[in-house]
Amino acid sequence: MNLTFFTTNEALMSKTAGSIVEAALKRDPHELEFIQSVQEAVHALERVIAKNSHYVNIMERLLEPERMIVFRVPWVDDRGETHVSRGFRVQFNQALGPCRGGIRFHPLMNLSIAKFLGFEQTLKNALSPYKLGGAAGGSDFDPKGKSDNEIMRFCQSFMNEIYRYLGPDKDLPSEEMGVGTREMGYLFGQYRRLAGHFQGSFTGPRIFWSGSSLRTEATGYGLVFFAQLILADMNKELKGLRCAVSGSGKIAMHVLEKLIAYGAVPITVSDSKGYLVDEDGFDYMKITFLRDIKAQQRSLRDYSKTYARSKYYDEAKPWSERCDVAFPCASQNEIDQSDAINLVNSGCRILVEGSNMPCIPEAVDVLRKANVLIAPAMAAGAGGVCSLLLQGI
Template sequence: MLKCVQEVVHSLEPVLVKNTQYIHILERLLEPERAIIFRVPWVDDRGETHVNRGFRVQFSQALGPCRGGLRFHPLMTLSIAKFLGFEQALKNALSPYKLGGAGGGSDFDPKGKSEAEIMRFCQSFMDELHKYLGPDQDLPAEDLGVGPREMGYLFGQYKRLTGHFQGSFTGPKIFWSGYSLRTEATGYGLVFFARLILAEMNKELKGLRCIVSGAGKLAMHVLEKLLSCGAIPITISDSKGYLLDEDGFDYVKISLLRDIKVQQRSLRDYVKSNPRAKYFEDAKPWSEQCDIAFPCASQNEIDQPDAIALVNSGCRLLIEGSNMPCTSQAIDILRKSKVLVAPAKAASAGGVAVGELELSNECNLMQWSAEDFEAKLQDMMKQTYERSLKTASEYGYLKDNPEALVHGGNICAFLNLAHAMIDQGCV
């Protein structure tokens, strides 16, 4: 949380110098509207009782009802929930839509649990959280450890407790759980954002080597869209190591990767069907020769040595998929080496478009085609990109400054929130 705040405050220096009243707005904004902590008791298949902690931080509703993910991971804490909520509030404020930001989850680990155990945990989790949810207050989305299965169980209990189909949760499959392309939106948006940056350089994605970290929904959809754009994605990774396929992944190979992940097998199994590929134990992909990097695993996954490896690998553009994937030291290395970093607040905002669609009555009455949705998503990413650059220019950051997108995005998001908070008074 501290690192995130420091970056934003650094970006806001020229704003605060011009208008000192924003200092008080910033002080208010840095304190979440509410932070909810609760216990989640559940019973495993052996009849033994366990207790986990649940968190939901509704950081800001100044612009509208909250949207933000739920994360189930053993390292989840209140501090991480605050960080996720703050980042989401700024991400949503930077988008063209009127949404607030929230984050949360639990220190429950779904790995190794049976379907019945996960269902019982999700039901217990929702027993408490449902009091703070609703279409005009807060509706959760997927994050690490929370996918279609978990969202289904969560929504089922929410519906059971509230008694009606109130609002929608953001997940795939059927109408109650949100738009059918929700999981694709963030990954596709990352690739669309990369295309916008490359277009400014009179370049295109076709033929460029791309390294991707992570092996979850986000990383898989990035691979899929990179492939459709003619790029050559060559890596994915998990907590144990990374997989390299110098020939690049194709649709058949991506299907195999999905099967491996669904069956909770090791990425090493991919090599059995593709002997030219290599799996590197206890390693990260950042030293592989590439043009663009897409970190899509977790925060702080790229440290100072990784950043040096990226620079030496020829990387000139880094598109943040996960929230703040680079440590402060890594960012310093990348900027000094003229590697352009596209911040997650802007680049990974694709899912926000789905949140806006879900809140509109129109979305509940019609099914958008994939082509219609992609067109809307591309337009949304373009608006986010252009308003970030425009704001950066207004505050003295030139377009070729590697920090322009970061500072412009932070300033634009803050000003949108600040204006709303001023208009609404001290509430």
């Protein structure tokens, strides 16, 4: 990913919109993910900004986080050796209310990613019926291969450094990549020890800020609901459609569940090493088996030992598989230009963004030129914010 895209596309923008991107690039030239998210948002709002020049100042203020916290996280492994990871929390905007946003534990986590996630979360939360600001954060700590005790010690150390900035009227962190129920439990337990009484939990917008009963499922289910609404507007339905899904975490698994409920045929999942395709499509029993594989920290390739009509491809992505609808649910920029071409050639007509900013700009251009309909994560992925509305569905 290089920065030439941003300069060459400024000619397509009005001067005021271009100046916003230019200012962000000048201030944070090395934060590629954040600059990319800024460029996409400003480009989408170009005509609005051109007609209302006072929005330039608003955008400039919106693009600068209210608070950026970078801190060390010392932790001790099971051998007694001390390690130091780096932690982040970016409280992007609290204009509507207390911040809410994910905590990501991943070795590639950095300040640029925290800012991009916080910016996207701010806009996503603004679309919800709740008065919430946006935030994001995490650490370059890698939870893979770590014992429960190591993860507990890390989470406690992480919270020791950040708890002063959290709370029901300040910032409510939630699950993200590498952070699940176990990690949130360790984090919240340490928060209560340090900060004293706090009624509820971190996870969701409800009375006393306790977690919604569908918080975990909400984002994945919401993506499929969104796809069904798109298809209904086209007088079509999901039933019988082949769906390519990337990722194999919480969001991807719940996408599979809801696709099956609608009669669709989900055929792929992926991890950091490659992707798995099942030509017969996944069913509920197969999803349970996939979850067991992930819980035991085994490779997805073990699935093929049980189901003969499946295959695992090393160092590859699922976008060349024949599909009608794609659900990228792994990470940012997971679809590059060649992947987009593969999607077009595979017959994909709709792409529903599960991860934040899954396509690089050049990939978006390819998809749009081929008339592939893109459902943006900012709207399609808002189910995690609006989880209360999903109760009873």
